[in-house]
Amino acid sequence: MQDLAVALESITRVHGVRGAMVVSVSDGLVVAESLMEDIDGAPIAALTASLATRLRRTTEAAGRRQPTFLHLRADTGTVLAVPSSGDLLVVAIGEQDVNVGLARLEMLHLAERGI
Amino acid sequence: MRALEPWVEAPLATFLAESSARLTLLMTSAGQVVAQHGFTRAFDVMSAAALGAAIMASTDELARLMEVPAFHALSHQGAHYGLFLSGFDTPRGRWIGLVVFGPESSLGLVQLFFQRMVADLVTVAPGPEPTGQVLGEDFEDELNASLRTLFGQ
Incomplete structure (x- = not known):
């Protein structure tokens, strides 16, 4: 768990990232998190896991592979997600001007390590 | 969805829409049913309410x-379904929620929207019910009326 917290910090160090989590996709629950104090991870984990599940089903129905990177951009911020092996999802919450490229790289790196 | 108290309906309907729960039961801590969704037989509701209240106790x-x-x-x-059971306080006393959900939902979603439903219920709940003398004939009439409301029969 300590390793996981350290690994998440590599994502939170990226400019504009306000927090990162590892989320169980089937449960929508937080497995590990490194978030700023004003961020409640539980609702984001539940909704992002639900979104990832629905997107996976959509791409499967379309005969395509599972998405490797999700980028949700809103007026007040950004949610990024990368499915990992098994049932886990790496999630990052960021500002609108988050460095998406570097955050994506760090998230893919963590996901490929097999968490 | 059927509820004995009209003010329960809107928060419960929102919860059902958001969480995609298959079955939901709201009851008092004594196991008296307040609202239900998804059950088709009175016997199932009464059994689930009694068991849920017993687990919480x-x-x-x-x-x-x-x-x-x-x-x-x-x-x-x-393997296919999850069960979530939670107690919470309302102006009408302590209630229990029992939720059964399938693969189209998740524990995280159910927890999230359950918390919101509880907050909504607490906001819209009227004050404590006035207590009166309980009479035998009233009890049976009220029980039958409750069953009719919960199952539309």
Whole structure:
């Protein structure tokens, strides 16, 4: 768990990232998190896991592979997600001007390590 | 969805829409049903309410034995369905929610929208019910009226 917290910090160090989590996709629950104090991870984990599940089903129905990177951009911020092996999802919450490229790289790196 | 108290309907409907729960039961801590969704037989509702209330009573007693604060919620995850059981306080006393969900939902979603439903219920709930003398004939009439409301019969 300590390793996981350290690994998440590599994502939170990226400019504009306000927090990162590892989320169980089937449960929508937080497995590990490194978030700023004003961020409640539980609702984001539940909704992002639900979104990832629905997107996976959509791409499967379309005969395509599972998405490797999700980028949700809103007026007040950004949610990024990368499915990992098994049932886990790496999630990052960021500002609108988050460095998406570097955050994506760090998230893919963590996901490929097999968490 | 059917509810004995009209003010329960809107928060419960929102919860059902958001969480995609298959079955939901709201009851008092004594096991008296307040609202239900998804059940088709009165017997099933009464059994589920009694069992849910008994589980919460058992966990409360466990917490007391362990000298820790009461457990708010518990969940069971099966191969296809999950069960979430949680107690919460309302202006009408302590209630229990029992939720069964399938693979189209998740424990995280159910927890999230359950918390919101509880907040909504607390906001819209009228004050405590006035207590009156309980008469035998009133009890049977009220029981029959409750069953008609919950099952539309």
